[in-house]
Amino acid sequence: MKPLLGLAVFGALWELAPRLGVVPAQWAPPLSRVVRTLLAEAREPRFWSAVGDTLVTWALGLGIAVAAGIVVGVVIGAVPVLRTATASTIEFLRPIPSVALIPLAVVLYGVTMTSTLVLVVYASFWQVLIQVLHGVADVDPVARDTASVYRLPKIRYLYWPTALPYVATGVRLAASVALILAVTGELVIGSPGLGQQIAVAQSSGAVSLMYALVLVTGLIGVGANILARFAERRALAWHPSVRREVPA
C-alpha cells in the first residue's frame, strides 16, 4: 500500500495549501471542492461524451502507432541495409515535438479529431519503433544460428519472442505519450474531448471545473498504465523479467 501513501500525502497537500492560504483558494481550490465539482459534472452527458471522445482518440492513435511501429520496426530491424539507411532519418524525425505540427494538422484537417489523431500517432509511433528496433537487434547469436540450422521462420521464432519485451515497454511508453498528446491536441486545437472541455472551463473562469477535468485526465493516465502493465504481464508470462516478479 506504499504507493497509495504518496498519493495520500499529495491529496493532503492539495487540500491544505489553499485552506491555509499558501495559495489563493479562488485560483487553486482545495481537493475536496474539486471532487465535489467533479461529482456534479459526472451527471452531465457532455462530460461522458468528452471522456468518450478522448478515449477514442487515444485508443485509435495508440492502435495505429503500435501497429505501424511494430511492422516498420521489424522490417527495418531485420534488414541491416535498411537499418543503416534509415538511422539518420529516424534520428532527425523523432525529436520533432508533435505539437510543432499543430499548424500543419489544422490546415490539413481543420479543428477535428483527425488533427489531434495525427499528433497522437506521430508522437507515439517513435516510442514503439525505437523499442522494436532495439528488440530486433537484441537477437541472441546462438538462437539465430539454431533457427538457421532448423530452418525455422525467423520472424515467428526469432525476432518476435526477442522483441516482445521491448514491444511491451514501447506500448506502455506510447500509451502515456498518446494520452498526453490527445489532451494537448484537444486543448490547443479545440477538437472534441476532455482537453476542449478544459479550455472551455478555463475561458469561462470555472476554475474548480478545470481542475476537476485535469484530475480526470490524470485518472485516465493511471488507468492506461495499469492496463498496459496487465497486458504486458499476460503477454510475457514466460519471460524471466516477469517471472522473477512472482513471489516464490
Add this chain to the structure above:
Amino acid sequence: MRRHLAALALLTLLAAGSACSSSSPNTPAPAPGQPEKVTVGVIPILDVAPIYLGKQKGFFSKRSIELELTLASGGAAIVPAVVSGQYQFGFSNVISLLLATSNGLPLKVVCNGNNSTGVDGSDFAALMVKADSPIKTPADLAGKTVAANTLKNIVDTSVRASVRKAGGDPKAVKFVELPFPQQPAALQAGQVDAVFVVEPFQQAVLAQGGRKIASSYVDTAPNLTVALYFASQQLIASKPDLVKRFTEAMKESLAYADGHPDEARAIIGTYTQIAPDVIAKMTLPKWPAEIDRKSVQTLADLALSDGLLTKTADINTLLP
C-alpha cells in the same frame, strides 16, 4: 530507399489534405428543400451568444441552413480552417482580420459580430488595476506593465488609445502576453500593474476588489465594432446564395439577441461554463446588425500608426 518513405508519407498526407480541403467548398448544392450543412468556427465567449440564440430560434433552419457551431480555442485556429474550407464561416476580431488580409489571406467579412456598449465605465471589457494601486488614470501607466491576451492585436491597440486620450505617452506602456483567464490572479499577485479583461474576468477582478480605470474599447471609437463573422473569398464567389442567407439569418440573430438580453444570458450558460451568478451580473456587448465602418477604419488607422500593419489597409476589400 526508406529514407524517402517519410517524405513520401508527408506528401501523401499533404495531397490527401489538400484534396479534401479543395473539394469541400465545391460540394454540389443540396436538392431544393434540403437544408445545407454549414460549419461555423466560434470561440466559447459571450460575444457569440447571438449565433447560438439564432440557431435555437430557428433563424438559420428557416433559411435551409443546418448550422453546426464548432468551438475553437482561439481565432488563430479559425482563420486557417476557414481559408482551407473546413469551416464555411468564422468569428474573429477586427484587427486579426485586418492582419490576415494584409498577409494576403483571401478573407471577406459577411456580417457584424459584436460591438462595445459605447458607455464609458460600463462596457464588457475594461482596463483594470488592483484596489490599492496608485494608478488612477491610463496616463499613469507610463513605465508600467499591462497584461494583454495577445500582443500586437486589438487589446494593446485599444489600451494605447485610452492612454493617448488621457494625455499619457502610449509608447511608454509595456505589454506582456497573458491569457484572459490568468490575468485576475496575476494582477492580484502583483505580477502586472494593470490588466485588460473581458467578461467574465471583469467580474472576477471586481470580486477581488479591482478598479476600472478606463473602458478602452469606448476610448478607441464610439460604438467600436470589436469582432466580425467572415468567410473565404472562394466561398463568397462559389456560393453567393448561401452567404446571403447566412448573412440574413445572422442579422436577424444579432437584432434578436440585442433586443432580448435575458435570452442571450440564458444561452451563454449553455455553451460556456460561466457560473450562473456571474452570468447574471456580466455586462453584455452590443449586437448591432450593421458594421460600424467608421470604427473599423479607426482600428485600421491605429494598427498602422502603432506599427501592426506595415501599409495602409483598404477596409473596403475586407468589409462587404
